[in-house]
Amino acid sequence: MSFSSLVQELSLRDPNAPRRPGPTPSVSTFDDRASHVSRTMSGYASTAATSVSISGDIGSQLHGGYFHPLARSWQAERQLTKSMLIYPIFVTDGEDDMIHVPSLPGQYQVSIDRLTAFLEPLVHKGLRSVMLFGVPQKPGSKDILGSSADDPEGPVIQAIQLILRRFPQLFICADVCLCEYTSHGHCGILRDDSSLNNQMSVDRISDVALAYAKAGAHCVAPSDMNDGRIRAIKLKLIEEGIAHKTLLMSYSAKFSGCLYGPFRDAAGSAPSFGDRRCYQLPPGGRGLARRAIIRDMNEGADIIMVKPAGQYLDVISDAKELGKDLPIAAYQVSGEYSMIHAAAKAGVFDLKTMAFESTESILRAGATIVISYFTPNFLDWLDN
Numbered sequence: 352m353s354f355s356s357l358v359q360e361l362s363l364r365d366p367n368a369p370r371r372p373g374p375t376p377s378v379s380t381f382d383d384r385a386s387h388v389s390r391t392m393s394g395y396a397s398t399a400a401t402s403v404s405i406s407g408d409i410g411s412q413l414h415g416g417y418f419h420p421l422a423r424s425w426q427a428e429r430q431l432t433k434s435m436l437i438y439p440i441f442v443t444d445g446e447d448d449m450i451h452v453p454s455l456p457g458q459y460q461v462s463i464d465r466l467t468a469f470l471e472p473l474v475h476k477g478l479r480s481v482m483l484f485g486v487p488q489k490p491g492s493k494d495i496l497g498s499s500a501d502d503p504e505g506p507v508i509q510a511i512q513l514i515l516r517r518f519p520q521l522f523i524c525a526d527v528c529l530c531e532y533t534s535h536g537h538c539g540i541l542r543d544d545s546s547l548n549n550q551m552s553v554d555r556i557s558d559v560a561l562a563y564a565k566a567g568a569h570c571v572a573p574s575d576m577n578d579g580r581i582r583a584i585k586l587k588l589i590e591e592g593i594a595h596k597t598l599l600m601s602y603s604a605k606f607s608g609c610l611y612g613p614f615r616d617a618a619g620s621a622p623s624f625g626d627r628r629c630y631q632l633p634p635g636g637r638g639l640a641r642r643a644i645i646r647d648m649n650e651g652a653d654i655i656m657v658k659p660a661g662q663y664l665d666v667i668s669d670a671k672e673l674g675k676d677l678p679i680a681a682y683q684v685s686g687e688y689s690m691i692h693a694a695a696k697a698g699v700f701d702l703k704t705m706a707f708e709s710t711e712s713i714l715r716a717g718a719t720i721v722i723s724y725f726t727p728n729f730l731d732w733l734d735n
C-alpha cells in the first residue's frame with residue numbers, strides 16, 4: 352500500500368471525514384486505529400518522495416524547527432540574559448533594617464548598614480544593575496517639597512555612594528520622584544487646590560535628578576510623569592558637565608491603575624488623598640502613550656520605559672517601533688509580580704515557568720531591559 356493510500360484509508364476511518372456511500376462502518380477506537388497503523392506499516396516497504404504532502408503544502412510542517420530545547424530557544428528574537436535585568440531595591444534611612452514586605456513576597460526594605468550584605472550574594476551571582484528607591488521613615492522626614500529626596504544623608508544618595516565604593520561593577524539607576532518624600536504622597540509639588548504645579552514640580556525633580564547624578568548614579572530615571580521633566584533634567588546635566596556620563600531613562604508610558612499597591616507598601620508612597628490619574632496615563636490611552644514616548648525621545652531620553660509591562664505589551668511594541676534606535680525598558684511592577692506569586696501559591700501554575708513566560712513576552716514585545724523583582728531568581732535560574 353502506498354503512503355497516500357494509507358492516508359486515504361485512515362481518513363475513511365475518521366468520523367469527521369467525508370464518507371463514501373455504503374454500509375455503515377463499525378465505530379473505531381483509538382486503539383483500533385493504532386493497531387491498524389502498525390499492521391499496515393509492517394507491510395510498508397518504501398516512501399515515494401512525492402507522497403509527503405500529507406496535508407497540502409510542505410511549508411505546513413513546522414515541528415522540526417522546535418523539537419529540541421536549544422532549537423526552541425532559537426525561535427526567540429531575543430533571549431533573556433542577566434545583563435537585561437535591573438533589580439528594584441528599597442533603601443530605608445533606618446538602622447539594621449531587613450523588613451520583609453508582606454504584599455511583595457521575597458522583597459525587603461533594607462537599611463544602608465545592611466545593604467552590602469544584601470547585595471553581595473546577588474553581585475556574586477551576576478547582578479549587573481539596581482534601581483534604587485528611597486524609603487525615609489524617620490519622623491519629620493516628609494514635607495510638602497519632598498526635601499529628603501536629595502538630602503546628602505538620605506537613603507538614595509547614601510546608597511549610591513556605598514554601592515560605588517563596594518560594588519564598582521554595578522550599574523546604578525536611581526528612581527527620581529517626590530512621592531516617597533512628600534507629606535501628601537504625590538509625585539510633585541501641589542497648588543493650593545491640590546492639583547500638581549507642573550513647573551515647580553519639574554524644577555524640583557530635575558534638581559533631585561541632578562543631585563543623584565552628581566552623587567555618582569549612572570542612570571537617573573524620573574517616574575513622576577510631569578510634563579517636560581526630561582528636557583529639564585537633560586539641560587541641567589549638560590550645564591553641570593555630566594550629561595556625557597549620565598544615562599537618562601524616562602518612565603515615558605507609565606499607566607495609572609491598581610498594579611502598584613505592593614510597591615506603595617514597600618516604598619511608603621501611597622497618596623494621602625486623591626489618586627495619580629491626572630498625571631499617569633489612562634489604561635486605554637495607547638495614542639497618548641505614543642505621544643509621551645515621542646515627546647520624551649525628542650526631549651533627550653536615552654532609554655524609554657513602559658510600566659506596567661504585562662498589561663501593556665502593545666505599548667512596549669509601539670515604543671520599539673517609535674524608538675527603533677533606542678533601548679526599550681519595561682517594568683514588571685509589584686502587582687504583576689505578586690499576582691504571579693499568588694497564582695503559583697494557589698496551584699494555578701509553576702512560579703518559575705510563569706516568571707519566564709511573562710518575561711519572555713516582554714522581550715518578544717520589544718523590550719531589551721526588564722526591571723524585575725524576579726531578578727534574584729533569574730540569577731539562579733539562568734545558570735541552570
Ligand SMILES: [Zn+2]
Nearest residue numbers: 528530538575
Ligand atoms: Zn511618584
